[in-house]
Amino acid sequence: MLDALTLGQIRTFVAIAEAGSFRAGAARLLRAQSAVSHAIATLEAQLGLTLFDRSGHRPTLTPEGCVLLEDARAILLKVDFMRARARGFGEGLELELPLVVDTLFPLPLAAAALRELSQELPAVRVRLSVAPLGAPLAALQERACKLAITVGGDFRDPRIELETLMSLRFVAVVAASHPLGQRAGEREAVRSAELAEHLQIVLEDPSPLSEGRDFGVLSPRTWRVSGQDTKLAFILGGVGWGRLPLWAVERDLAEGRLVRVPATALGEQGETTVLAYLAHRIDDPLGPAARALRENLLRHAGARGR
Structure with missing residues (x-):
């Protein structure tokens, strides 16, 4: 029966757990509450256990549900990464490339990488913001940029990959x-x-x-x-x-x-x-311009660090 599990069921499970109720989960997924309830009931039957305790005012995760929630999130991350990579293979050149740079990162180094990008891909417009602390990571979480440079490892998100640029x-x-x-x-x-x-x-x-x-x-x-x-x-x-x-x-x-x-x-x-990192979402493919800028930044930061 486990072979019959669907990604839709897994996404529904995670959405309800994160939203806190079947109604809120349904709204997040833009589905009817009855369809969401049916999907969870089917998933529980296939797994042979109860994921949510429905005896209270709001459904709460059972101990088994808490453990399987982490597995479900990991599955969705892998699937989203695979989809993003597949989309990236056929994606055309970006018209605009949004970038958020930590205020603590040396802007002359970023400027050198961007100058090369302008020479390589003159048709691409760059929209650059400079912001402190958690703002670069927050911009990625909100999909307000494709790439971000963040300084320090105080902020982490499993949906965001960090590559060390320099110290x-x-x-x-x-x-x-x-x-x-x-x-x-x-x-x-x-x-x-x-x-x-x-x-x-x-x-x-x-x-x-x-x-x-x-x-x-x-x-x-x-x-x-x-x-x-x-x-x-x-x-x-x-x-x-x-x-x-x-x-x-x-x-x-x-x-x-x-x-x-x-x-x-x-x-x-x-x-x-402190380490500076280049960050991007694992579920959002980098287009040609973003990949070129990434290579430029890694090269310039590596040269600066030697």
Whole structure:
């Protein structure tokens, strides 16, 4: 009987489990509730077990249903990946290529890859957005872009494949005129308690993916800003301290406008290394332009990392 299982039944099972009710699952699938109920009843009969406990106001997964839900999701991911790959074989050149880049990623490197794309495929328009934290991944989840570059591994989604591009060095910095800047000049480790006495400039996530979470925040006093340029301007202006990618502050450090903060809680001498990833959905095929840009980015990032 297991050979009689259909993808429609499996999709119905997952939709109801995720939506929380047969009615909501039916609405998600654009099917009648009676058809959805029949599909689940048939699936349970074929499996020889009960997937949902229907005794309450809302159906809840049985212990067996919870286990099989993971299997069902895995099956659908594989099927969607196969379909996407098949569609990609015959897909024509994109008219437009949407790309979202993490604000922490070096834009000159992205520009070099995009310049080559423009030379190779001049008819393709590129729509580029730069956004922090969870926004690149959220854009992929919402199908607002084909490719995204994200920094750090804090956000994951089984529908999205991540390919390592390069490692990025992050440093804690402050204006030379700031009290912490003068303290940093003594070349002694700065403790967390001392950092907590000063305002920290922090990037704000426009997506809901980091709701209730902070990354590298050590001070109870924070100002939230929407972009890296604003964060750098505030730090240069002596408003507070913060962490920034080394590529963005090398010149300011070399010319003495900024100094490093040797904060022991943020790595040796206040420096940490974070990976940058190229991301795309496994169920959405990359067209010729997206594949070309992917190759360009991997090549340029690899050359930069050597």
